[in-house]
Amino acid sequence: MSSNSLLFKILIIALFLCILLATFFEISTLCYIGLGLLFILIVKMFFYKSYQKIIDQPNSISNQKYLDAFENTGIYAKLDSNYNIIKANRNFCQIMHMIKEECQNISLLEFIKEKKEEIQETLKYQQIWDGAIVLSTPDKTSLHLNCSFTPVVDEDENLIEYIFLANDITDLVVSKSNIKKHLYTDTLTKLPNRLKLFTEKKLIQQDNEITYILFNIDSFESINSLYGHEFGDDILLKTSQWLSANLPKAKNVKLYKFEADIYVAVISSSFNLNELKIYLQTLSNQILKEKFTCNGVEITLSMTIGAAQAKSNQLKLAQIAYKEAKIAKKSFCIYDQSSNKEQEYNKNIQTLKYLKEAVDNNKIIPYFQPIIDLKSGKINKYESLMRIIKEDGSIMPPAEFLSIAKNSKIYHELSRMLIEKTFETFKHSACEFSINLSFLDITDKKTTDFILQKLEQSGLGPWVIFELLESEGIENYKSIMSFIEDVKSYGSKIAIDDFGSGYSNFERLLELQVDLIKIDGSLIKHIDKNDDMKIITKMIANFAKELHIKTVAEYVHSEQIFKVIKELDIDFAQGFYLGEPSDKLKF
Numbered sequence: 314m315s316s317n318s319l320l321f322k323i324l325i326i327a328l329f330l331c332i333l334l335a336t337f338f339e340i341s342t343l344c345y346i347g348l349g350l351l352f353i354l355i356v357k358m359f360f361y362k363s364y365q366k367i368i369d370q371p372n373s374i375s376n377q378k379y380l381d382a383f384e385n386t387g388i389y390a391k392l393d394s395n396y397n398i399i400k401a402n403r404n405f406c407q408i409m410h411m412i413k414e415e416c417q418n419i420s421l422l423e424f425i426k427e428k429k430e431e432i433q434e435t436l437k438y439q440q441i442w443d444g445a446i447v448l449s450t451p452d453k454t455s456l457h458l459n460c461s462f463t464p465v466v467d468e469d470e471n472l473i474e475y476i477f478l479a480n481d482i483t484d485l486v487v488s489k490s491n492i493k494k495h496l497y498t499d500t501l502t503k504l505p506n507r508l509k510l511f512t513e514k515k516l517i518q519q520d521n522e523i524t525y526i527l528f529n530i531d532s533f534e535s536i537n538s539l540y541g542h543e544f545g546d547d548i549l550l551k552t553s554q555w556l557s558a559n560l561p562k563a564k565n566v567k568l569y570k571f572e573a574d575i576y577v578a579v580i581s582s583s584f585n586l587n588e589l590k591i592y593l594q595t596l597s598n599q600i601l602k603e604k605f606t607c608n609g610v611e612i613t614l615s616m617t618i619g620a621a622q623a624k625s626n627q628l629k630l631a632q633i634a635y636k637e638a639k640i641a642k643k644s645f646c647i648y649d650q651s652s653n654k655e656q657e658y659n660k661n662i663q664t665l666k667y668l669k670e671a672v673d674n675n676k677i678i679p680y681f682q683p684i685i686d687l688k689s690g691k692i693n694k695y696e697s698l699m700r701i702i703k704e705d706g707s708i709m710p711p712a713e714f715l716s717i718a719k720n721s722k723i724y725h726e727l728s729r730m731l732i733e734k735t736f737e738t739f740k741h742s743a744c745e746f747s748i749n750l751s752f753l754d755i756t757d758k759k760t761t762d763f764i765l766q767k768l769e770q771s772g773l774g775p776w777v778i779f780e781l782l783e784s785e786g787i788e789n790y791k792s793i794m795s796f797i798e799d800v801k802s803y804g805s806k807i808a809i810d811d812f813g814s815g816y817s818n819f820e821r822l823l824e825l826q827v828d829l830i831k832i833d834g835s836l837i838k839h840i841d842k843n844d845d846m847k848i849i850t851k852m853i854a855n856f857a858k859e860l861h862i863k864t865v866a867e868y869v870h871s872e873q874i875f876k877v878i879k880e881l882d883i884d885f886a887q888g889f890y891l892g893e894p895s896d897k898l899k900f
Contacts, residue, residue, distance in 0.1 A: 388479040457486040499570035502553035524580040525627035533574035547607040597644035618645035676702040677730040680894035694745035697735040747778035774803030780810040834868025841873040
């Protein structure tokens with residue numbers, strides 16, 4: 314019985330007694346009043362249920378809206394204090410491939426693959442946990458969810474329940490995974506490709522010498538010309554299979570498909586020089602005896618091999634050894650680290666002398682290469698490039714001095730002089746300009762303080778783009794985040810230079826506040842002739858577009874390449890076809 318109904322009955326009994334007393338004592342007025350009130354209460358009680366239905370109708374409608382919202386609000390579940398599911402909406406049941414009854418009184422944590430302890434530790438202090446999890450359904454399907462666990466407490470801070478809200482991001486995760494797989498895998502041989510090699514290079518411990526072996530099929534262009542590209546592709550595939558089967562046994566070794574008809578093996582375990590010589594000699598002899606059959610045609614192959622053992626620059630040294638083997642017409646050559654030491658040393662000393670004189674005599678100058686907006690066809694911005702004026706008036710390009718400068722104390726002076734002169738050039742020009750910064754620049758406090766001072770004094774912050782050089786390999790992203798946040802506070806932008814040159818920036822673009830990526834020339838320079846490069850470049854452009862990051866194609870050196878990149882929805886382009894670096898600006 315409701316409290317209202319009980320109250321009505323008590324009032325009726327009280328009024329009835331009052332009327333009896335009024336009648337007994339002949340108090341007519343009180344009797345009439347009591348009878349009137351009694352009549353009203355009886356009528357009200359008679360119509361009470363109908364009245365209550367009218368009152369409750371809005372609440373019923375409100376409850377229905379709540380239920381509708383509950384069913385249609387993403388993936389939703391209520392959990393008790395032990396994380397058992399009290400109630401779940403149909404979206405939750407659908408992704409779990411269960412009916413509602415099956416979802417009751419089971420622990421949600423049982424289905425979470427990782428982060429259980431982290432979630433429980435956070436919720437223990439009645440704090441909200443949010444993040445990405447992998448959920449394993451009863452039929453072993455893996456789902457990627459962005460979710461939150463929210464504690465619900467009463468007025469006394471006692472836990473009532475947990476609210477679980479989630480969005481299914483499985484398709485997005487799988488899509489990104491497929492893009493990465495395609496980017497890092499050779500489409501023909503299914504071997505990890507050049508990009509993958511450079512991505513994994515920094516993960517290999519450099520305490521000991523690593524062995525790199527470069528294999529190149531001899532006269533492959535002639536095979537393509539004689540038998541056709543389809544035949545050539547079949548040879549590349551069979552060669553990759555043969556090499557995989559003949560890699561050094563009992564060694565930690567991985568084979569990569571490099572450019573064209575080149576393969577690279579990386580051996581990170583111990584491999585002494587004598588073992589390496591025996592292996593390369595045996596392999597060279599074995600391939601000469603092997604018969605490769607394609608489309609009924611049987612051919613034999615030979616290879617030229619270059620190898621190097623070092624703690625750094627192994628691939629470069631292996632390429633030098635390969636070139637030496639080619640020149641000497643040998644089947645293989647191992648790089649000799651003691652070769653040309655004196656000559657190289659003397660050359661470096663002379664270059665350092667030029668650099669010191671250039672700093673002392675103010676001979677560091679910026680050259681500017683235009684970057685074209687592909688939609689308007691007009692110059693949109695310039696890249697500032699360092700040049701040195703030699704004693705005879707000729708210009709020294711960075712390829713001749715930059716690597717040497719980075720190993721000297723003079724490097725930071727060169728950087729600051731270039732920054733100073735670049736800001737001076739653009740102080741009255743309403744045009745964006747970019748400056749290349751190496752990891753050495755960003756980690757040098759004097760240089761970063763100088764940059765921030767220039768931004769503060771010049772007011773050019775919104776016009777400046779700082780290019781981080783991916784080709785050097787940015788290994789510690791956390792150490793550069795402070796610099797990025799500082800320059801962003803002045804309105805400056807961040808670009809990744811040489812994107813696609815092989816390091817792992819692709820995976821961490823979202824960690825950096827990147828505004829622009831410059832697609833490396835190695836992907837662009839043959840894009841009119843290489844479909845693989847076109848596919849990779851298009852995927853990079855599409856990926857950047859999804860992240861609202863602008864793209865620049867570098868190394869556009871011909872009309873044919875310019876036409877191709879315009880078709881790929883790239884935003885900007887630069888290269889000798891569009892404008893060579895110059896000490897003069899053209900607006």
